[in-house]
Amino acid sequence: MSGHHAHITRLDDGITAIDTEYARPLLDASHLISERGRAAFVDTGANSSVPLLLDALAQQDLDPGDVDYVFLTHIHLDHAGGAGLLMQALPNARCVVHPRGAPHMIAPAKLIAGTEAVYGVEATRKMYGVIQPLDERRVVTPDDGQQFDLNGRELRTFYTEGHALHHYCIDDPASHGVFTGDSFGVSYRELDTAAGPFIFPASTPTHFDPVAAHKSVDLIMGCNPDYVYLTHYSRVGDLARLAQDMHEGIDAYAAIAHEHKAVDDPFEPIRVAMQELLSTRLRKHGYRGDDAAMQSILRFDIELNAKGLVSWLLRLKKQG
Secondary structure, three states: OOOOOOOEEEOOOOEEEEEOOOOOOOOOEEEEEEEOOEEEEEOOOOHHHHHHHHHHHHHOOOOHHHEEEEEEOOOOHHHHOOHHHHHHHOOOOEEEEOOOOHHHHHOOHHHHHHHHHHHOHHHHHHHHOOOOOOOHHHEEOOOOOOEEEEOOEEEEEEEOOOOOOOOEEEEEHHHOEEEEEOOOOEOOHHHOEOOEOOOEOOOOOOOOOHHHHHHHHHHHHOOOOOEEEEOOOEEEOOHHHHHHHHHHHHHHHHHHHHHOOOOOOOHHHHHHHHHHHHHHHHHHOOOOOOHHHHHHHHHHHHHHHHHHHHHHHHHHHHHO
């Protein structure tokens, strides 16, 4: 695996953020939790990220055999695409996947087809390679509130809907932190200002649900964390303000969707409204970069969030 040098950020309490280099630098983090010689990964990035995760282990003087768990907060491929390949390199690990997500990781054909429907076949292959199935015997499907023991360090998984029905977060009292996947939104380090981190919800297809999303933010805050560890991107504090920003953002997204529910093909107007909302909020937050810089960082999310709102509207219509 030589030649793959992982960019890592050593945080406190045995936690290391690893840039999976998915799509662009500083977009997608895997977190490595190390506890006196035993380790766990939280989210994996794509297949192309796997050599980086293994290099990060080596940088921490850990061996692939020292990894006990691979936690997948949910099975969107920027979080879980590399899990099957990574597990092949970790002889002792078990992969912890929400019961709704596990069948799709064990037999990934449907997951791949769904991704191809969003991105197209060629782009999917380019971004994700060939998704490797998980060995069913090495998969653990946690209950809501289940405790996992990492060499004496208690990690508790709890279910959080709103972004995906098959999403859980991990409460890690040892770090006063929660690993939130996408349930506490997205906050890119390039958008930090003197006012601190900027955060916004992820309403990506296909399970966005504002009521459940609000509840998930409250469940996370109910753990009394000082920090959350986001997959996009890593550790943030100042959580009372960020939780408020998340609640306001979820309401703003729902309002955008409702404004456009009578439109025949609402994607483009919703995308424009999403871009307007995030850039206005970001300017208000004190961001001074030019529009092109802002656009290059947010374009991907704006598009996916708009698609997610369109799919939510379709679900509402079906429900009548």
